[in-house]
Amino acid sequence: MITQLPSKILIIGATGGIGKYITNAIVSAEPRIGRQISIFTSQATATSPAKQDLLFSWKSKGASIITGDLNNSDDIKKAYSGVDTVISCLGRNVLASQIELLKLAEESNDVQWFFPSEYGTDIEYDASSKDEKPHQTKLRVREFIREHVKRVKCTYVVTGPYLDMYLTLIPTGEDAGGYDVKSKRAVIVGSGDEKVGLTTMPDVGKLVVAALRHPDASMGKVLKVQSLVTTPNAILEEFERQTGTKWTVDHTTNEKLREVEKEKWDANNPLAALYTLRRIWAEGGTLYEKTDNEIIGLTPGDMEPLSAVVKRAVNGEGY
Incomplete structure (x- = not known):
């Protein structure tokens, strides 16, 4: 080795x-x-x-x-x-x-x-x-x-969902949740207070570099890493703060998400995987008692904040 x-x-x-x-x-x-x-x-x-x-x-x-x-x-x-x-x-x-x-x-x-x-x-x-x-x-x-x-x-660098993509409201898959800057509208799964662990796409690169720099800590390991933990409602608040206006908000229940997920798979709809992943995230499948960021030398201050990713979305600087 x-x-x-x-x-x-x-x-x-x-x-x-x-x-x-x-x-x-x-x-x-x-x-x-x-x-x-x-x-x-x-x-x-x-x-x-x-x-x-x-x-x-x-x-x-x-x-x-x-x-x-x-x-x-x-x-x-x-x-x-x-x-x-x-x-x-x-x-x-x-x-x-x-x-x-x-x-x-x-x-x-x-x-x-x-x-x-x-x-x-x-x-x-x-x-x-x-x-x-x-x-x-x-x-x-x-x-x-x-x-x-x-x-x-x-070495597996497991980042959880990409925050940049998580923000996107797909017109043909609105029930899966997301945020639309143009219409100032959000669709939130659940109450919006459930926590989700997310990683920005630039931070995925940063995390891989950190793993490469620390082979003693990362080689042969499953690294569970992320940029931040937030909630859909906190993301909404950041969008409203940066756009200076209140947004229209709709909700999808977890039960509805599961129902549509099944319909998509039964119909061989290409969005089926998105619904499954969104359901996993909404049910807490991104949360850990402790991540592995620190063992590869990264602190919370090294990661992008939510405000930076929302700013890119507001400015139309997508992924």
Whole structure:
């Protein structure tokens, strides 16, 4: 096991929704992490006009770009050459591909540390977690790691829901809750006084960097971390404070949320997973007696406050 700081880091899924925050935090870290940072991406992404500014900003900070096919084992083996640490930021629709990535990492001569894409809701929070439909792919990845990954050490950075996304009121899924700045309207699940643990998307990157800086505390561990604990009503109050006006508020009961959740799954509606996750969060599935922030060197003052994320939302600076 390595207990020193990583030397050569490979990031997979860097330009995705959460990947760009994690990658930006790693390549921008001061003091620098690692002697070499590489980003593995598809040729299509590498040449996409929409991604050029992002990739250029990382290359200007010393990162190198490796192009290849995520499903081509030879491309992955080549990318792994000389790499001691792999950071996966893959999105929900390709999480299963991590099983092959982990298999190849275990077979490699170089990879010693792997961060699966576990950012988000705790998939092993309690006994009921194993039955939640959105968790199933991540659970299969964890099972593969337990049964087949022995040499490589894995670190799970479990952040709970992303606060930036939690604020969003989806027009076709209003019953799941959220906040709409344009109409000054909120839909709150439950009474609004129930606590929720949340992490801002920039802080996800900060937490991964902190885990990389503290291998003795994080290697082989499930890190349960977050930016803050708040309530839907406290979020509403912050929106009202920053916009200088009272908002219209509707409520969804937990019972109604469960009812609509079932309807969405029965109809194979793509929003079904959102309803399940919102229900888990509303029922306390993000709360811990103590988080692991401190063991990787982060205090509450190091994390973004609620006001900063609400300000971005008010200013239209979405994720």
